[in-house]
Amino acid sequence: HLAASLGSWQASAGLLSHGADAAAANGAGATPLEDALEFGHEELAQLLLAAPRADAGLSPVEHAFDLRCAASVDAGALTAARADELTDSLAALGSDEAREVRMLELLGELDACGEEEEESEAEGDESEESESESESEQEVG
Numbered sequence: 001h002l003a004a005s006l007g008s009w010q011a012s013a014g015l016l017s018h019g020a021d022a023a024a025a026n027g028a029g030a031t032p033l034e035d036a037l038e039f040g041h042e043e044l045a046q047l048l049l050a051a052p053r054a055d056a057g058l059s060p061v062e063h064a065f066d067l068r069c070a071a072s073v074d075a076g077a078l079t080a081a082r083a084d085e086l087t088d089s090l091a092a093l094g095s096d097e098a099r100e101v102r103m104l105e106l107l108g109e110l111d112a113c114g115e116e117e118e119e120s121e122a123e124g125d126e127s128e129e130s131e132s133e134s135e136s137e138q139e140v141g
Contacts, residue, residue, distance in 0.1 A: 004032035007041035022051035
């Protein structure tokens with residue numbers, strides 16, 4: 001994860017050549033692929049995409065997509081029915097490459113939804129604090 005976050009292609013390639021799992025999730029559920037993409041290391045992301053998977057034949061993108069969908073459903077940002085629709089629509093795409101490109105697009109959309117929710121929650125918290133301050137000022141006045 002550190003090599004992917006820092007964009008160290010050489011370290012990542014060395015780890016992969018010695019059997020590191022490119023799709024191993026960290027404590028937050030993120031994969032090295034997600035770490036590389038988060039910090040803008042697209043070339044490294046390509047290396048991670050090409051790495052073999054240790055489990056169930058899933059590519060790192062498929063694994064990241066599955067994890068993100070599950071997290072989005074748990075957070076209430078995505079319904080289980082919509083997650084199933086997305087998975088079915090991906091299965092209908094012909095090539096593995098086309099599926100992975102679409103999954104990356106959807107991951108971006110899911111990330112954007114999560115960020116909007118966090119912003120909304122933060123604005124709601126600020127609004128509540130502002131109302132509390134107004135009430136306190138009225139009590140004092």
